[in-house]
Amino acid sequence: MVGMDAALWSRLPAEVLEQVLPFLPVRDVCRCSAVCKRWKLLISTPDFGTLCYRNSQALGRCYIISRYLVKPYDIEWSDKMNYYDTRRTTYEFGWSILDLETKRWYTFKQMERSFYYYNYPSSGFVAASGGFVCEVTSGEQVMYVHNPLSRSRRELINMSIPSHRTTNRYYGMTTLVVDESAASYQIFFIHKNFRGYREPTPDSDDSNQDIEDDDCVVTCMNIYETTTLQWRSATNPPLEPGLGVGSDGSSIMFQGRLYVVLSSYEHSHYWLFTYNITEDEWEDTNVYLDPQRMAVSPQLIVSDNRLFIMSFEATEDAGRRLYVEEILLAERVLSTMLQMTEEHVRLLFHFAEDVDDDDRNSSQSSEENDPEIEAFGFGKSIMLLSTENGISTVYDLESRLWSEMPRHPMDPSSPRCELWYATTPITLRPPSTN
Numbered sequence: 556m557v558g559m560d561a562a563l564w565s566r567l568p569a570e571v572l573e574q575v576l577p578f579l580p581v582r583d584v585c586r587c588s589a590v591c592k593r594w595k596l597l598i599s600t601p602d603f604g605t606l607c608y609r610n611s612q613a614l615g616r617c618y619i620i621s622r623y624l625v626k627p628y629d630i631e632w633s634d635k636m637n638y639y640d641t642r643r644t645t646y647e648f649g650w651s652i653l654d655l656e657t658k659r660w661y662t663f664k665q666m667e668r669s670f671y672y673y674n675y676p677s678s679g680f681v682a683a684s685g686g687f688v689c690e691v692t693s694g695e696q697v698m699y700v701h702n703p704l705s706r707s708r709r710e711l712i713n714m715s716i717p718s719h720r721t722t723n724r725y726y727g728m729t730t731l732v733v734d735e736s737a738a739s740y741q742i743f744f745i746h747k748n749f750r751g752y753r754e755p756t757p758d759s760d761d762s763n764q765d766i767e768d769d770d771c772v773v774t775c776m777n778i779y780e781t782t783t784l785q786w787r788s789a790t791n792p793p794l795e796p797g798l799g800v801g802s803d804g805s806s807i808m809f810q811g812r813l814y815v816v817l818s819s820y821e822h823s824h825y826w827l828f829t830y831n832i833t834e835d836e837w838e839d840t841n842v843y844l845d846p847q848r849m850a851v852s853p854q855l856i857v858s859d860n861r862l863f864i865m866s867f868e869a870t871e872d873a874g875r876r877l878y879v880e881e882i883l884l885a886e887r888v889l890s891t892m893l894q895m896t897e898e899h900v901r902l903l904f905h906f907a908e909d910v911d912d913d914d915r916n917s918s919q920s921s922e923e924n925d926p927e928i929e930a931f932g933f934g935k936s937i938m939l940l941s942t943e944n945g946i947s948t949v950y951d952l953e954s955r956l957w958s959e960m961p962r963h964p965m966d967p968s969s970p971r972c973e974l975w976y977a978t979t980p981i982t983l984r985p986p987s988t989n
Contacts, residue, residue, distance in 0.1 A: 569597060572594070572597055576594075576597075576598065576603070584598060617655045617656075617933040617934070617980040617981070618652050618653060618654055618655060618980060618981060619652070619653040619655065619931060619938065619940070619947075619976070619977070619980055620650060620651070620652050620653075620681075620683060620688060620703060620976070620977045620980075620981060621650070621651045621652075621653075621963070621965075621974050621975065621976045621977070622648070622649075622650060622681055622688070622690060622974070622975045622976075623648070623649050623650070623651055623662075623965050623972060623973065623974050623975075624646055624647070624648055624972070624973040624974075624975075625646065625647040625649075625971055625972055626646060626970075626971045626972070626973070627644050627645065627646065627971075643669045644669065645667045645668070645669050646667065646668055646669075647664060647666075647667050648664075648665050648666050648667070648668060649662060649663055649664040649665045650662070650663060650665060650703040651963060651964060651965060651974075652703065653947075653960065653961070653963075655933060655934075655938075655960075655980065658960055658961055659961065660961055660963060660964045662964050662965065665701075665703075681729075681975050681976065681977050682729040682730055682731040682742075682977065683731060683977035683980075683981040684731045684732055684733040684740070684808075684981065685733025685740065685981070686702065686733070686981060687700050687701065687702060687731065687733060687740065687981075688700070688701045688702075688703060688731075688977060688981070689701075689729060689731040689742055690708075690975075691729060697710050697711070698710075698711050698742070698779075699711070700731075700740070711742075711779065711784075727744055727745050727746045727747050728744075728745050728747065728804055728805065728806050729742060729743065729744050729745075729806075730742070730743040730745075730806045730807065730808060730813060731743075732808055732813075739780075739781045739782050740781055741778055741779065741780055741781070741832070742778065742779040743776060743777075743778055743789075743806065743813060743830075744776065744777050744778075744779070745775060745776045745804065745806055745815060745817075746774075746775055746776070746777075746800070747800055747801065747802050747803075747804055747817075748800065748801060748802050748820070749799055749800055749820070750799035750820050751796075751797065751799050752773070752774075752775075752791060773788070774788040774789060774791060775789070775791045775792055775794075775800065776788075776789040776791075776792075776830075777789065789830070789835060790835050790836065790837060791837070792815070792817065792826075792828045792830075792837040792839075793828075793837060793839060794817070794826075795819075795824065798819040798820060798821075798823075798824055799819060799820030799821075800817050800818065800819070800820060801817075801818035801819055801820045801821065801822050802818070802822075802852070803816075803818035803822060803825070803849060803852040803853065804816050804817050804818060804852065804853075805852070805853055805854045805855040805864075806855065807855040807856070807857055807862075808857075809855075809857050809862050810860075811832075812829050812830060812831060812832070813829065813830040813832065814827065814828070814829050814830075814840075814855055814862065815827070815828045815829075815830060816828075816844065816853050816855060816864070818849065818852075822846065822849070823846060824846065825844035825845075825846055825849050825853070826839060826844070827839075827840045827842045827844060827864075827882070828840065840882075840884060840887065841887050842882055842884070842887050842888065842889065843887075843888075843889075844864075844866075844889075845868075847868055847869060848866045848867070848868040848878060849866050849867075850866075850867045850868060850869035850875055851866070851867040851875065851926070853865065853866040854866075854929070854930045856879070856930050856931065856932040856937055857932045858932030858933065858934070858935065858936060858937050858952060859932075859934070859935040859952055861881055861952075862881070862882045862884065863879055863880060863881050863882065863892065863930075863932065863937065864879075864880055864882055864889070865877070865878065865879050865928075865930040865939075866878050866880075867926070874896070874897030874898075875897045875900070875926060876894060876895065876896055876897065877893075877894065877895045877896075877897075877899075877900050877926070877928075878891060878893075878894050879891075879892045879893045879894075879930070879937060879950070880892060892937075892952070893950060893955075897926070900926050900928075901926070903948060903957075904926070904928070904939075904941040904943075904944065904946045904948075905944065905946055906926065906941075906943070906944070926941070926943070927941065927942045927943050928940065928941055928942070929942055929976045931976075931980050932980070933980040935951065935952045935953055936949050936950060936951050936952060937949070937950045937952065938950075938960065938980075940960075940963075940976065941967075942967055942974060942976070943967055943968065944962075944967060944968055945962045945963025945964075945965065945966070945967050945974075946959075946962050946963075947959075947960040947961075947962075947963070948960060
């Protein structure tokens with residue numbers, strides 16, 4: 556706008572602005588919203604947001620999004636354990652967004668929230684789809700759907716998550732699916748860490764009851780529908796009797812179906828199931844997942860319209876070996892795309908080499924020093940990001956070459972900072988979450 560009459564811009568018809576602004580990058584759209592009140596109102600409309608979202612999809616723009624939490628200095632572990640302490644303290648929440656096209660991080664504060672000392676928010680996890688981000692934290696008993704760009708959020712109605720234990724209410728994994736044509740979304744919440752199923756109580760609301768038996772659940776998965784604003788129970792996957800479900804697992808949407816990796820309670824068995832949403836039916840893919848290669852919780856990845864799994868194998872001589880394998884569903888096998896030794900992983904992500912050989916060979920030390928890596932798929936690439944130091948790198952599936960991405964602007968190694976990442980890259984949308 557430099558060198559041009561500002562009045563000329565203010566007189567531009569809304570139809571012209573709607574044909575120009577939606578094609579701008581997200582950063583420039585945010586700047587344009589601060590030009591004048593008229594532009595801000597235009598950019599905040601749902602129609603404008605839909606145009607931006609569709610243009611971003613057409614141009615292939617994708618973003619990695621993380622939720623950050625900055626803790627106050629005055630919180631000590633002893634404070635968190637004192638349930639009679641009525642003091643409250645304030646935490647800062649915000650977003651960090653990586654533009655995969657320009658390779659730049661953008662960080663902005665969203666809000667501050669006050670919590671009791673003992674109700675410390677932690678272990679949050681997010682799911683993303685269609686420009687929206689679904690968030691759960693252990694410090695609250697609600698679920699939110701956010702629009703990071705407009706810095707708005709919506710507390711979902713009737714959103715008390717069905718629980719199978721009062722001591723660990725939100726122990727599970729979440730997948731968010733946005734239906735653009737129907738202007739609605741579904742949330743799939745899959746419980747973990749239970750030993751078996753329990754028969755529902757006839758005279759109670761089985762979808763929301765707290766089950767007294769901490770080892771059992773009524774249903775493995777619950778689905779929230781925005782069309783009904785209610786939870787509903789899904790049928791249970793065909794688990795082998797007595798094995799239960801452990802803490803490891805991953806879920807992702809692929810070609811219109813939900814794919815879920817579940818582990819047995821003792822982590823001796825792993826299964827890859829697929830769930831048909833319309834038919835409410837589970838199916839075992841019969842793809843064998845070797846428990847030896849699941850030393851760290853596996854992660855499902857979708858890239859180039861292909862399904863992958865990232866896992867770590869426990870080896871006696873080389874520590875944790877990283878694998879990224881393509882899941883060939885028709886052949887019911889895994890095809891290795893890349894593998895790295897623990898030494899290679901530590902060099903790639905600049906991890907400190909401060910573990911001696913004796914400690915590395917011990918199981919306890921190995922678990923404590925497991926590389927904490929998130930995997931994302933976009934375009935024809937797979938991105939690996941260290942949640943320990945914020946370093947990320949991208950593997951091109953066609954050229955099989957690596958390229959380094961910029962480091963996360965927040966410091967994940969700081970005891971005051973926590974980062975939670977979306978399970979998949981998203982196309983951001985500027986309008987409200989309605």
